Amino acid sequence: MKAREIAGQNIKNLPDEEVLAISLVSPSAFEILVDRYQSAFLRKAGGIVKREDDAQDTVQETFVKIYLNAKKFKKEKAGDSFKNWAYKILINCAISRYGKLKKEMLALKPLDLSDSGEKALNLSADYAERENLETKIDNKNFVSGILEKLPDAFSAILKKYFFGGKSHKEIAAEDGISAGAAKLRLFRAKKAFKKAAEELGKRPLVI
Structure with a gap:
């Protein structure tokens, strides 16, 4: 059908x-x-x-x-x-x-624009998102523990996104998939990570 x-x-x-x-x-x-x-x-x-x-x-x-x-x-x-x-x-x-x-x-530390120059003004929400992950989770061991519990595809894309600083387009090119497929996989991976973290007793995460 x-x-x-x-x-x-x-x-x-x-x-x-x-x-x-x-x-x-x-x-x-x-x-x-x-x-x-x-x-x-x-x-x-x-x-x-x-x-x-x-x-x-x-x-x-x-x-x-x-x-x-x-x-x-x-x-x-x-x-x-x-x-x-x-x-x-x-x-x-x-x-x-x-x-x-x-x-x-707003949660980001104040920037010294005299040293950083105009580039500091271009700080993206993606960077803020990765910074937010580190501030809301106690330590890297906790992060690693959660990633180990996730399916390999989810764990791999989250490592590239959060720790490798790669965009979904860069991940798509690296993995040989479409940008849309990478975005969808990243969306699902973040949902799975958030659920796994909350099940371990952590406060709800915004990732």
């Missing part, structure tokens, strides 16, 4: 709400909603979090939440549309990510 057909019926032109319902029994149908909203979501998220990478991560997180909460969507009255519901999730994700990024940047 093709991804966009169920029982011989082509569903790519069905309303969003029906496609969402179908995706619960045929997950591949969810691709239709991704195709419909991805570009618009990226523009909306970009207006809030500003950076392209953060906007992409926000949109990815949004689609994950939409799918995981699909059963909760109900069209009970006029105005209850998938679009409105989905945008609420997107905006909440974007605002949450922006708040975390802002806190991470």
Whole structure:
């Protein structure tokens, strides 16, 4: 059966709400909603979090939440549309990510701009993210212990990202995979790391 057909019926032109319902029994149908909203979501998220990478991560997180909460969507009255519901999730994700990024940047030690020059002003959120990991975890032994518990693919990409300072694009080129695949693997790896750390009794991590 093709991804966009169920029982011989082509569903790519069905309303969003029906496609969402179908995706619960045929997950591949969810691709239709991704195709419909991805570009618009990226523009909306970009207006809030500003950076392209953060906007992409926000949109990815949004689609994950939409799918995981699909059963909760109900069209009970006029105005209850998938679009409105989905945008609420997107905006909440974007605002949450922006708040975390802002806190991470404020947590950095003051920089001596007289020595660092203009390069200091270009400090990226990715650097802040890696710094945040080190400040929130007691020691490197703890980090190593968590990484050992993760699947090899997750452990390897986190070592390159956090400790090697590599972007998802650099990791993609090194591993011979697409940038999108590297970004998705990194997203899943960070989720797995956070869950494993919290299960060991540490306070929730923002990574």
